[in-house]
Amino acid sequence: MKAVVIGLGLIGGSLALNLKQNKFINCVYGIDLNKEHLKEALELGLIHQEISFDNINECDLIFLCTPVSAIISIIKELSKLNLSKNTSIIEFGSTKESIKKAIPSELKSQFILAHPMAGTENSGPKAAFKELFTNAVCVLCIDKEVNNFHEHRIIELLSSLKMRLVFMDEKEHDHHSAIISHLPHIISFSLANYVLACEDKKHILNLAGGSFSDMSRIAKSSPLMWQNIFKENKENVLASLKDFKEELKKFEDFVNNDDYEALFKWLQNANELRKIL
Amino acid sequence: MKAVVIGLGLIGGSLALNLKQNKFINCVYGIDLNKEHLKEALELGLIHQEISFDNINECDLIFLCTPVSAIISIIKELSKLNLSKNTSIIEFGSTKESIKKAIPSELKSQFILAHPMAGTENSGPKAAFKELFTNAVCVLCIDKEVNNFHEHRIIELLSSLKMRLVFMDEKEHDHHSAIISHLPHIISFSLANYVLACEDKKHILNLAGGSFSDMSRIAKSSPLMWQNIFKENKENVLASLKDFKEELKKFEDFVNNDDYEALFKWLQNANELRKIL
Structure with missing residues (x-):
């Protein structure tokens, strides 16, 4: 599988590091609007390579790890890409209601809202480290329209990061x-x-x-x-x-x-x- | 030298443990109004033995490690004991102004107010551990009437616990x-x-x-x-x-x-x- 991580800060960078060691994933792409962060992520070996946004429909897994306002903008762009129904989209934003409202109906079956309750006071690619998620809680807000294929794929992946999964709705x-x-x-x-x-x-x-x-x-x-x-x-x-x-x-x-x-x-x-x- | 620690909780118990390993101190006595705490301190080996308050004038060092209100009561009792001028009295209370006011003039030359900025959320003798003071700040409020003999003795002892000493007055x-x-x-x-x-x-x-x-x-x-x-x-x-x-x-x-x-x-x-x- 191919994965792309959009937003290579503490969360995205730490995630990318883990994805690189996942035996089912053979390429981890990275995207960051901040060119300095992208360069650092490559130098630090957080990702295999960069990719342009227009080419991400070749990925099986799309991770959105930017601040919430950027996630909402990216969702709009994703809806224009004519993504395969087999592509899983996962976002790691800090709040959920506004993101949930932004998901267009055509993406609902493949879109998972998740929030790893993990972090430090540091930010940027240099703050990333592999163990960030170990023992952390990960909240999952799974809409009833989400396809089981995507739900199970993401649960397998997140639990492999040693996170404790907790389900609740976006308001909770x-x-x-x-x-x-x-x-x-x-x-x-x-x-x-x-x-x-x-x-x-x-x-x-x-x-x-x-x-x-x-x-x-x-x-x-x-x-x-x-x-x-x-x-x-x-x-x-x-x-x-x-x-x-x-x-x-x-x-x-x-x-x-x-x-x-x-x-x-x-x-x-x-x-x-x-x-x- | 002989030392007595009055109040065998987290601070007093940890102090006693350190005093026991001090090569200039050959006996560490303990006093605690809470009989359960005294028993625990003996069982845990925090002190060598108990002593009655009336006999503490045989000690060279008296450490007051109780809450502030109890320190103030103990000071009144100490003034009745006719202590030697060579006995150093050190209190480790959390506030200083009310303690300073309670020191009678006859004890001023031998009385040091100190506050190790160290602690955990746990209390009682079982919470005590030897490294509690390592790298902690210890505030010292030294009255101008304190005799150099006592000041230097206490500074040597506290710095041997690897504390960083900081001087200020009781109001500060x-x-x-x-x-x-x-x-x-x-x-x-x-x-x-x-x-x-x-x-x-x-x-x-x-x-x-x-x-x-x-x-x-x-x-x-x-x-x-x-x-x-x-x-x-x-x-x-x-x-x-x-x-x-x-x-x-x-x-x-x-x-x-x-x-x-x-x-x-x-x-x-x-x-x-x-x-x-």
Whole structure:
């Protein structure tokens, strides 16, 4: 089989590396609008070779690994290519509702929406590494119109990357992602901006231990990617932030009112996380 | 020399383990009001033996490793013991201003305030481990009345634990700690409580990747210890929370107003953290 990865950043690059070692795939092509990234991906050996978009109908597998807005643009272009019904299209975008709406009816049977919940604070081809997906959850949003041939092919491939597959619909995905991934990023970006604005930031950061480092790590993530995610998932993101702020308000009220008994119970309740995570 | 560690939790227990291997110290005693903890510390070999509080004037080094409120009570008891001027007293509390105020003038020359910025989400003697302090920052608040003999003895001992020593006064310490340590804990406890209150929490937590796990880890920390810290450092904690909430508000306004250009700049600014941390 031939595969093409469009978007050779952390996710696409790491995927390409894995596809190159898949014994059913003999050629991994790469496409990236950023010529520097394409060059790096070739130099780093993430892909076998580049290919022009007009020629990708020779591929059996098309992976879309760009930000969501670009995925939506690419889908429009794909619908003009007269792809074979045996070509599987998989996208790895961070939000799902807007992508799902963009899929034209003629591509629905061969189009899989997936989201590997994997990443680091680094981006670009140089950030790619083979083990990125190991033990990660991969959410699959499979439309009822998707052909079993494509569904099974993709499940086999993703599970071979040692990912734990979880099925849900696109609305659930976007809601859950806002809480479990997008909100932590808002918090981390806010925490970093707050400390960076402190007059004595160097003195403060000199003291940073594990808790601050862990919490601020993802504030180093790609602004372009996260601008896109916050835009695409606006409603869910704002709702989760509102609920989170209510918890902060509870804490603030307990301390303001010297209600340390209620504070203790609230802290104790948070410990319940141990039982689940 | 003989040393006594009062409070045999994560910090005290880990310290005792290190003191046991110090070639200048031939006996490490332990005291803990929690009899279960004392038993565990003996069974785990964290200390050589227990000692009664009334007999600690035979020790050359007294380490106070309990929560801040208990440290303040112990200081009152210490002042009644008629300690030798050659006995060094070191406390490892999480906040400094209230402890500093509690030191009676007769103990000032031999009393060192220190804070190893080290910890995990686990507590109690079983959480102790020898490498806890390796590469951690240790803040020292040394009053001008402290005798050089005690200052140098403690610096030698703490640096032998491979800690990076940083000097500041107690006000700076409590202000910086609120930002770099206490605020991250407020955030983590809030995030955990928010997700635990979600109707579909198990489904959501099933998706947890690195970012959520990193950010919620310290929500598993000891409620008793953190209740005490938030109480002791109330003013600084509320001030840092207020400023952090202003950053969240900026994010909220950008997204609410679809001002994605300003959002991008704000995200990009957070990336500056890379240059310092």
